[in-house]
Amino acid sequence: MGYQAGVGLSGGSNINVFGRNAGQSAQGSSLNFIGTSAGSNSKGSNCIAIGPSALVNNSASSVIAIGSNAGNLNTGSNCILLGNTSQTGNAAANKLIVYGTGATPLLYGDLASLSLGIGTSNFSGALTVSGSGFFTSNLTVNSNLFISNNA
Numbered sequence: 812m813g814y815q816a817g818v819g820l821s822g823g824s825n826i827n828v829f830g831r832n833a834g835q836s837a838q839g840s841s842l843n844f845i846g847t848s849a850g851s852n853s854k855g856s857n858c859i860a861i862g863p864s865a866l867v868n869n870s871a872s873s874v875i876a877i878g879s880n881a882g883n884l885n886t887g888s889n890c891i892l893l894g895n896t897s898q899t900g901n902a903a904a905n906k907l908i909v910y911g912t913g914a915t916p917l918l919y920g921d922l923a924s925l926s927l928g929i930g931t932s933n934f935s936g937a938l939t940v941s942g943s944g945f946f947t948s949n950l951t952v953n954s955n956l957f958i959s960n961n962a
């Protein structure tokens with residue numbers, strides 16, 4: 812639904828496209844594209860794109876991209892890509908990426924290893940934080956506590 816929505820679309824069943832040029836030349840099945848040019852030239856199945864130009868030129872399956880330009884040029888399957896971003900080209904599978912306003916993701920998660928980075932995509936543990944932390948209540952450590960000063 813929308814001007815030239817689904818033009819050149821090919822593939823299986825369960826395909827919904829809403830928005831001007833949404834889903835143009837896309838291939839696959841179980842696709843849901845909402846927004847201007849969302850999902851255009853996407854080649855994966857089981858994908859959801861919500862937002863203008865979300866998931867454009869995607870070549871992976873089982874991807875959710877929400878936000879303007881989210882997931883463009885994505886090649887990693889089983890990913891959740893959130894936020895308005897000009898960052899494109901995710902190639903890693905099984906990721907959760909939440910963008911803020913900068914080039915570094917606000918949150919970067921590895922869904923396979925259950926690791927989460929805040930302000931970083933380089934993990935050194937199950938939770939890696941780049942920057943300072945502030946706690947308004949207790950911080951409980953149920954194992955050893957290591958403090959290092961890398962100044």
